Amino acid sequence: MMLSLEKSSISLFLLLFLAITTISSAHNISLILAKHPEFSTFNRYLTLTHLASEINRRQTITVCAVNNAAMGDLLDKHMSIYTLKNVLSLHVFADYFGSKQLHRITKGTTLTATLFQATGEAPGTSGYVNITNMKGKKVGFATEDNDGHFSSNFVKSIQEIPYNISVIQLSNIITSPAAEAPVAAPADVDLIDLMSKKGCKEFAKLLQNTQISKQFIDLMENGLTVFCPIDKVVNNFLPKYKNLTKNGQISLLLYHGIPDYHSLGMLRSKNGFINTMATTKGKNNKYDFSIKNDGDNVKLETNVVTAKITGTLLDEEPIAVYKIDKVLQPSELFKSQSINSDNSAMGPSSGADNGDGDSNDDGETTNNNGGMIMNVNGGWFVTFVLSIGLVFG
Numbered sequence: 001m002m003l004s005l006e007k008s009s010i011s012l013f014l015l016l017f018l019a020i021t022t023i024s025s026a027h028n029i030s031l032i033l034a035k036h037p038e039f040s041t042f043n044r045y046l047t048l049t050h051l052a053s054e055i056n057r058r059q060t061i062t063v064c065a066v067n068n069a070a071m072g073d074l075l076d077k078h079m080s081i082y083t084l085k086n087v088l089s090l091h092v093f094a095d096y097f098g099s100k101q102l103h104r105i106t107k108g109t110t111l112t113a114t115l116f117q118a119t120g121e122a123p124g125t126s127g128y129v130n131i132t133n134m135k136g137k138k139v140g141f142a143t144e145d146n147d148g149h150f151s152s153n154f155v156k157s158i159q160e161i162p163y164n165i166s167v168i169q170l171s172n173i174i175t176s177p178a179a180e181a182p183v184a185a186p187a188d189v190d191l192i193d194l195m196s197k198k199g200c201k202e203f204a205k206l207l208q209n210t211q212i213s214k215q216f217i218d219l220m221e222n223g224l225t226v227f228c229p230i231d232k233v234v235n236n237f238l239p240k241y242k243n244l245t246k247n248g249q250i251s252l253l254l255y256h257g258i259p260d261y262h263s264l265g266m267l268r269s270k271n272g273f274i275n276t277m278a279t280t281k282g283k284n285n286k287y288d289f290s291i292k293n294d295g296d297n298v299k300l301e302t303n304v305v306t307a308k309i310t311g312t313l314l315d316e317e318p319i320a321v322y323k324i325d326k327v328l329q330p331s332e333l334f335k336s337q338s339i340n341s342d343n344s345a346m347g348p349s350s351g352a353d354n355g356d357g358d359s360n361d362d363g364e365t366t367n368n369n370g371g372m373i374m375n376v377n378g379g380w381f382v383t384f385v386l387s388i389g390l391v392f393g
């Protein structure tokens with residue numbers, strides 16, 4: 001486990017927490033489908049693509065299965081497992097549609113977000129599925145861009161556990177050129193090239209300049225998650241970066257990697273501390289940060305800044321690369337400056353980008369004493385951040 005907690009006594013809480021989460025995700029899609037041999041191929045591929053665990057982790061979900069014949073047609077296309085994962089993830093909806101809901105769609109048509117959309121790999125709105133009630137009680141399924149043609153129809157309900165999981169049968173795989181587009185196998189991924197092309201060129205340069213990129217690349221086969229700050233924030237951060245010692249720079253870069261694979265779904269279901277590649281076994285080099293979820297936002301909180309995941313460059317087990325909107329500053333290298341209350345409700349930044357690339361979105365100003373002055377509805381609060389870890393432990 002990558003979770004590192006402040007105090008070992010808290011591990012009891014962790015155990016309790018794990019016990020509760022195990023109970024709460026009560027469904028097991030593999031088990032549900034195992035009762036129906038005609039879906040055995042679909043079931044096998046849910047496991048092979050690791051979508052099964054993603055489905056089990058979700059609280060509200062609809063799985064559109066196809067029978068072995070329809071899976072045979074799909075497999076005849078000889079797609080890589082990574083492409084198959086995209087195709088199948090288009091058949092998992094992040095919402096609950098039992099037979100009843102399908103036949104009672106408001107205005108007879110709706111768009112629903114799929115796990116393909118959630119991976120961030122779907123271009124534009126290609127990760128949405130259009131469900132439409134048609135003549136004769138038929139329910140059609142197609143991608144959002146469909147020319148009025150529905151490639152797939154509702155056949156029957158397989159199992160419904162309202163409103164946790166609905167497993168239904170569709171006549172065919174939903175045709176989607178976007179989902180069927182070939183995906184490079186992770187081993188073929190050029191991490192530096194990928195980052196450079198997708199908005200994280202400056203961060204990639206820093207990795208190369210320090211030759212730290214090798215440490216990232218070495219982990220790619222066994223599991224790696226990278227959070228790369230976008231170019232603008234890296235550029236603004238450069239003066240601070242150059243101020244660090246060589247070792248400090250290396251630790252800062254390693255702080256942006258986790259030596260393990262975490263899909264967005266896994267990050268969403270996580271709340272707690274996580275070790276990074278900069279973490280060493282020792283007393284004062286924890287270099288961890290905490291992951292917090294509010295709604296659909298995944299936030300990374302160091303004691304100095306809170307960054308948000310703003311996009312996915314790659315999410316193919318065993319590698320995930322996400323874009324973040326701030327440089328992660330470990331408290332081992334920078335003074336703790338802000339407490340991270342959940343104040344997203346305070347509205348957008350009032351142009352507080354002061355050139356450090358680390359200004360918080362919430363109009364906070366920092367002083368130099370490790371304290372923070374925050375303007376809340378016109379009143380001033382001064383908060384001192386000493387053992388923030390205890391709050392989130």
Ligand SMILES: *[C@@H]1O[C@H](CO)[C@@H](O)[C@H](O)[C@H]1NC(C)=O
Binds near residue numbers: 023024025059163
């Ligand atoms: C649905 O999920 C909730 C928790 O997410 C669980 O408490 C409940 O028992 C589940 N319902 C059924 C019918 O399994």
Ligand SMILES: *[C@@H]1O[C@H](CO)[C@@H](O)[C@H](O)[C@H]1NC(C)=O
Binds near residue numbers: 028029030031
């Ligand atoms: C779900 O069921 C499958 C098949 O019976 C089993 O191998 C797997 O361990 C189960 N998963 C969980 C999380 O219980």
Ligand SMILES: *[C@@H]1O[C@H](CO)[C@@H](O)[C@H](O)[C@H]1NC(C)=O
Binds near residue numbers: 130146147149
């Ligand atoms: C779904 O597709 C049909 C056919 O192209 C279209 O008429 C309908 O407006 C679409 N529904 C939504 C919600 O976009």
Ligand SMILES: *[C@@H]1O[C@H](CO)[C@@H](O)[C@H](O)[C@H]1NC(C)=O
Binds near residue numbers: 239240243
């Ligand atoms: C660089 O370090 C010096 C000395 O600690 C400090 O005064 C200065 O503000 C730092 N510059 C930046 C950009 O952080």
